[in-house]
Amino acid sequence: MAALGRFIHLENRETIESLRNSELIGTCLNCGRDFPLSRAILFDGLGKFPDEAKAIRQQLLNELKEQAEELTKRKLSVEGAEQKAIYVSIGKIVEKIVPAYRDFNFPLSDCRPLFEPIDMVVFKGASNHAVDYITFLEIKTGKAQLSKREKSIKEAVEKREVSYKEV
Structure with missing residues (x-):
């Protein structure tokens, strides 16, 4: 038995x-x-095979199928999160070294890294002691998009909602 x-x-x-x-x-x-x-x-x-047993067997098979589908979704979600984490990490590294690239169109001596909440502020002419333009610079790799915070900073600058204060 x-x-x-x-x-x-x-x-x-x-x-x-x-x-x-x-x-x-x-x-x-x-x-x-x-x-x-x-x-x-x-x-x-x-x-x-008894009909009642067939029904229970089918119910169990359906539950197994649902659980397998849920596990597949979770696996894809975890893989997607892992891939995103890798891209974010690479982006953080790139934003720190991009000023060293030959095609970077700003003099390194005019750049001041912030990294958070935006990557860099470029003071055009700072190396000559005469700043005539300021650029807020956000560096993105691949298909990365601005975060909510980065978008709000961009919008504030575009609306000219900036000031200078001495304390």
């Missing part, structure tokens, strides 16, 4: 009938709960 959840496979119809009429208790291998064997779906495995 082998038990699997609420299903018990026996090879003898008489034994099955006596178990149905008994007061014996079984233990579910999945959840560990006890149950009366008289409430179990008992069959010998040689005959027709």
Whole structure:
């Protein structure tokens, strides 16, 4: 006799009938709960699979399918988050070294790195002691987009909502 959840496979119809009429208790291998064997779906495995057992089997298969789909979604989500973290890390490295690139169109001596909340402020002419233009510079790699904070800074600058104060 082998038990699997609420299903018990026996090879003898008489034994099955006596178990149905008994007061014996079984233990579910999945959840560990006890149950009366008289409430179990008992069959010998040689005959027709009981309709009630078919329904429970189908329900379990559907649940497994849903769980597999959920795991696939979680895996894709984790992989996407991991990839994004890699891109963000690469971006943070690039923004620190980009002023050293030959095609960087600002004199390094005019650049002041902030890194947060924007990458850099360029004071055009600072190296000649005569600043005539200030650029707020955000460096992005790939298809990266401005964060909400970066967008708000851009909008404030574009609306000329900037000032200079001495304290």
